[in-house]
Amino acid sequence: MKIAILAHNKFPIAEPYAGGLEMITHQLVQTLMERGHEVHLYALSGSDPQFDVTSLDIVQVANNELTESKIDELMYRNVLEIIESIDYDVVHNHSMHELPIIWGASSRHQFLTSFHTPVFDSIHTGLENIFGRDHSEKFSVVSKKLGETYAHLLPEKNVIYNGIDTAAWTYSNSAEEDKLCWIGRICKEKAPHLAIDYALKVNKRIVLAGPLSNSEYFKEYVEPRLELDGVEYIGHLKHKGLNKLIGSSEATLFTSVWDEPYGLVIAESLACGTPVVSFNVGAAPEILTKETGFLVELEDEAGFVNAIKSCKKLDRNDCRQRAIDFCDKVQMVDAYENLYETMISEKLKKVAV
Template identity: 40%
Template sequence: MKIALLGHSKHPLKEPFAGGLEMILYALAENLLQRNISVDVYALEGSDPKLNVKALKSIEPVLEKKPFQSSEKEFLNEHFTYSEALRKIKEGNYDLVHNHSMHYLPLTEGKNFPIPFLTTFHVPPFPLIQLGLELRGKQPGNDYFSFVSNNLSKQFEDLVEEHSVIYNGISTEFWKPTTQKIETNLVMWYGRICKEKAPHLAIEAAIKANKKIIVAGPISNTTYYQKYIEKSLTHPNVIYKGHLTQVEIRNYLQISSVCLFTSVWEEPFGLTLVEALACGTPVIAWKKGAATEILDDTCGILIPDVCTNSMAAAISVAQNLNRNKCREKAVQFFSIDNMVTNYIRLYQHLIKHHQIKIMS
């Protein structure tokens, strides 16, 4: 079995990861290779070479010489990048393509690909994704779809019919509890610093609960950071650690009494949730998105409304939850082994189905 994994052209697959999509694709590629499955990863230049990377080439130097607007340059660069990647994949003698790019072009092209073309959706149906699916049409082809949560799949129910749901997985050997003492006065928030992740709400809740909070993550929205986060850093209980490696994140998670998850949009999955649980750290989140599929009353608390008073009050309850139960939930449902095994089974099913279709 020879698989082509198609990533996106915005961030390389390397640490520190720009986001959850990069981390999941990296882990999938790494574990497929460890299982002796032939894999090529089509990802941005600068990605970790151990993943058998076929670099996505940029045409930015050419576009810089042309009188295009910056948005036009970005559009053209991405279109060319994916056109070239798809052309090379067609020539690569693969058994299946697994697309994680979140770009419209693979969606329009996958239906007529000569081999099974699986797209896993990690994000909601943004306009260009909707466009790609609408241009694809409703007639069956060689393309197939999967989602990282049931909540996300429901957002596509008018665009995609038959599909699978395979939860994201993490290394529960890496994300694990510590033997160190838990700091009962410490909570943690981490992720991209942006409006939809809303770390300012975690900071508000921690301050109201009189807890020290560690905030970590890359600043993806400078305006938001300056308006909502920067001013709070003068408070003695607020510590911003910047963009950390996974080891550094894990070390802080392990000793935190609670992890606060404050995304105010319908989060498609939320790796933060399961990484925290695997470390034995209970989680408090709003009752939104995939958090409702991941958390239950043994390992966390779901707040019905976005309310920092309620989150602050919940901290003292959450920190008394059984940390072993948190760990058990992550190991049972969200391990990287489960995720990779489920994808391999889907690959085998799609390849077999395609071979039968060709022969009939």
């Protein structure tokens, strides 16, 4: 198949990943290429040079007074016109902008839009624009929970879970004594300060890693806690460093206080054999099982602390097996390939008629 992958225009698709969306887009492009497909990636310059990349930011902005939203629109309009001029079997949109959604409803291509985030204003605008219109654009969401938030705008969508390269995560059958970890963007909605508090309650040390997303939150909630014994923040790590940190930990604390659409950190932790203690929000209950971690009601300190204490009872091999069975990129890419083939078949049937 000849496939166009349209990324968002916030960060390049390359390591160290700014977040889960960048990692998933990279995994999808790489695996599709390995399977023999011709894949063109439309993404920011600075994306992985091993890919055939057309830069979103090739747009020349002469007017310095243009707003950020207008520049975004120009970026997407430019590449969508390029995409429309090329014969693709499928166009797969991972942007978070309204224009590709609207464009996809009238594109001559088979067009798939995947949602990795809640219904942001721009996404809402795009979906409202095409609601009720006769079109062939398909949609997917990365969890059943996320699908619920789109129900009023998308009565029909496919659930295709995110996937990681479990083979790239080294399994560790043991951990350092009394060591915990927390991984993610340092921001209020992921609440790493709660992970610190809960770890100290059980007299365990905790190591945090991830990009600094909200400096005000970091200064107020995280930085003061770094002065405490047993608390360490080691910055934004690449894959190898994350693997070592997670694999050497007794448990990963997942303290997001909002409905995470998926939660790649959970999958990555399980791939290393490390159990997860998570709030019972978002897609966490779709990924975790009673053999691989604990779900605690939101901000239930006592429940979270008790769960941390119980992690040693879990079999790390069960965690690894869950990652392979449910969280591997093979399942994700298989599902997307099947959907692509269905879309192409539907188009051929229409042409035949």
